[in-house]
Amino acid sequence: xxxxxxxxxxxxxxxxxxxxxxxxxxxxxxxxxxxxxxxxxxxxxxxxxxxxxxxxxxxxxxxxxxxxxxxxxxxxxxxxxxxxxxxxxxxxxxxxxxxxxxxxxxxx
Amino acid sequence: xxxxxxxxxxxxxxxxxxxxxxxxxxxxxxxxxxxxxxxxxxxxxxxxxxxxxxxxxxxxxxxxxxxxxxxxxxxxxxxxxxxxxxxxxxxxxxxxxxxxxxxxxxxxxxxxxxxxxx
Numbered sequence: 072x073x074x075x076x077x078x079x080x081x082x083x084x085x086x087x088x089x090x091x092x093x094x095x096x097x098x099x100x101x102x103x104x105x106x107x108x109x110x111x112x113x114x115x116x117x118x119x120x121x122x123x124x125x126x127x128x129x130x131x132x133x134x135x136x137x138x139x140x141x142x143x144x145x146x147x148x149x150x151x152x153x154x155x156x157x158x159x160x161x162x163x164x165x166x167x168x169x170x171x172x173x174x175x176x177x178x179x
Numbered sequence: 180x181x182x183x184x185x186x187x188x189x190x191x192x193x194x195x196x197x198x199x200x201x202x203x204x205x206x207x208x209x210x211x212x213x214x215x216x217x218x219x220x221x222x223x224x225x226x227x228x229x230x231x232x233x234x235x236x237x238x239x240x241x242x243x244x245x246x247x248x249x250x251x252x253x254x255x256x257x258x259x260x261x262x263x264x265x266x267x268x269x270x271x272x273x274x275x276x277x278x279x280x281x282x283x284x285x286x287x288x289x290x291x292x293x294x295x296x297x
Contacts, residue, residue, distance in 0.1 A: 105283035107224075114274055114287040115224065126285070158224055162282035166238040168214075168226035 073097050073161050077171035083179040084149050092174045094142040094159035102138045103163035109173075110155045118157075119144065146176070154178055181205040183275050183288030190294045195265055199291055201258040201275030209233075209253035212278035215260050217271035218290075225271075228260060229278065243269075265295045 074097040084090045094104065102122040107115040117126040119135035122142055132147045146153055159171040187199040201213070214229040228249040229238040237249050248261040258275050272292050276284040 103281060107284070109224075114289050115284070116287070117279075117283060117285055120279060120281070120283040160224075160283065165282055166226075166229070167240045168229075168282060170224040170226070173223045 072167060073100060073164050073169050075159055075161055075169050075171035077157075077159055077174050079174060080172070081175045081177060083177050085179045086151060087148050088179075090146040090149055090153075090176050092144040092146075092157055092176070094137075094144070094171050096140045096142075096161055096163075098164075099139045100161045100163035103161060104135075104137070104142050105160045105162065106133075106135055106144045107158045107160065108153075108155045109158065110152075115158065149176070181277060181286045183277065183286060185273065185275050185288045185291035188273065188291035188293045190296065191265055192297050193266055193295055195295075197262045197265065197293060199260040199262065199273055199275075199293070201260075201288055203256045203258065203275075203277070206277065208251075208256040212282070213251060213258045214276045214278055214282075214284060215249065215258075216274045216276055216284065216287075217269075217293075218274070219268075219271045222271075227273070229282070230258070262293065265293070267295050269293060270295050 076095045078093045104122045106119040109115040123135045156173045156175045182204045184202045215227040230249045246264045250259045272290040274290045275288045277286040279285040
C-alpha cells in the first residue's frame with residue numbers, strides 16, 4: 072500500500088498571501104495524484120488531477136506540481152473561501168486508493 | 180448537473196447490517212466506475228470500495244474486505260454498499276463518488292452517516 076504524507080498538518084496564512092502544501096508518496100506514483108478541498112460540513116471537491124491539471128471550474132490561483140514522490144499544491148493570493156482542509160490522493164497503485172492525512176489552511 | 184444522493188445510514192449495534200444507496204443523475208451512470216469513501220468523525224478520508232462500470236469488477240479496502248459488498252443497478256442508476264458485521268470503527272460519513280478517467284474522484288455526494296454503537 073502506498074502511504075501518502077502531507078505537511079504541514081496546519082498552515083496559518085493571511086488573506087492575499089500564498090499557501091504551499093506538500094504531499095509525499097512512499098514510492099513513485101508518476102503523476103497519478105489528485106488534490107481535494109473540503110470545507111466544514113461539505114463533501115470534498117476535486118481541485119487537481121494528474122498532479123497539475125485543474126478540474127472544471129477551479130480558479131487559476133490553484134496550481135499543482137510534482138511527479139514521482141514529491142508534490143505541491145500552491146494557492147496564490149488566498150481568498151476567504153479557500154480556508155479549508157486539503158487532501159492529496161494517489162491513484163497509481165490501487166487498490167487501495169490512498170489519501171494523505173490532510174492539511175488545514177487556517178486564517179492567520 | 181451531476182447529482183449523487185446517498186441514503187440508508189443510521190444508528191446500528193455492533194454486528195448488525197445496513198445497506199447504503201446512492202442515486203445518481205445528470206450523467207450516463209452505466210459508463211462510469213463508482214466508488215465509496217468514508218470519513219470518521221473529525222478524521223481524514225478513507226477509500227472503502229470501487230466497482231467497474233458494468234459491475235463485473237469490485238475492489239475493497241482490507242479493513243472492509245469480506246464484510247462489505249459493493250454493487251450497482253445500472254437500470255436504476257443506483258450504487259449500493261451492503262455493510263455487514265458492523266464494528267464501532269465503521270462509524271463514519273459514507274460518500275459515494277463518480278470516478279474520472281483515471282481513478283480520481285470527480286464528483287462526491289453529500290454523504291450518509293453510519294453510527295455503530297451499543
